[in-house]
Amino acid sequence: MDDTINSNMSAGKTDDDLGKVGHRVVFENERVRIWQMALEPGESSDYHEHENDYVMCIVEGESIDADFNSGQTIQIPVEPGKAIFVPAGNKEVAVNRSDKRFREVLIELKD
Numbered sequence: 001m002d003d004t005i006n007s008n009m010s011a012g013k014t015d016d017d018l019g020k021v022g023h024r025v026v027f028e029n030e031r032v033r034i035w036q037m038a039l040e041p042g043e044s045s046d047y048h049e050h051e052n053d054y055v056m057c058i059v060e061g062e063s064i065d066a067d068f069n070s071g072q073t074i075q076i077p078v079e080p081g082k083a084i085f086v087p088a089g090n091k092e093v094a095v096n097r098s099d100k101r102f103r104e105v106l107i108e109l110k111d
Contacts, residue, residue, distance in 0.1 A: 018091070019046025021054075022106050033108040039064070039096035049091045052108040056084045061102035065095040078102070 022035025022045070033052075037045060038060075047069075058078040067073050069091060076084070096102045 019048050021045075021048045021050065021108070022104075026105075031110050033110065035106040035108070036103075037094070037106060038101065038103045039094065040101055041096055041099050043096055045094040047091070047093050050086065050088050050108075052110055053088050054086055054109060055107045056086060057105040057107065058082050058084070059103040059105060060100070061096070061098065061104075062100050063098045064102050064104075065097050066090070066092045067095055068092050078104075 020035075022037035024036050025033060026036055027034040039045065044067075056078075058080050060080055061078050063075055063077050065073055065075050073095075075097075078084070
């Protein structure tokens with residue numbers, strides 16, 4: 001992979017740059033908001049903030065990276081059919097640095 005893909009994608013981002021948590025909201029009510037997101041190898045999400053606790057439900061993929069504007073990157077191994085609970089508070093860019101497509105359904109918990 002080239003240096004662009006391996007660099008921290010959220011470095012230098014500010015709150016003015018905040019975008020969407022996922023690609024598309026598929027359901028929302030007063031208690032939850034459900035997003036779909038798909039990232040091909042080398043693609044990244046918007047720089048975004050998780051204001052609510054959420055659950056990542058993995059549909060496809062083997063890993064996803066979270067790049068924080070502090071310069072820190074974490075690699076999250078994933079497996080289709082698994083769910084991961086994540087507490088609120090992070091500002092990040094999700095980056096697919098694997099060679100497999102990544103897809104998830106993300107469920108934000110509003111209360």
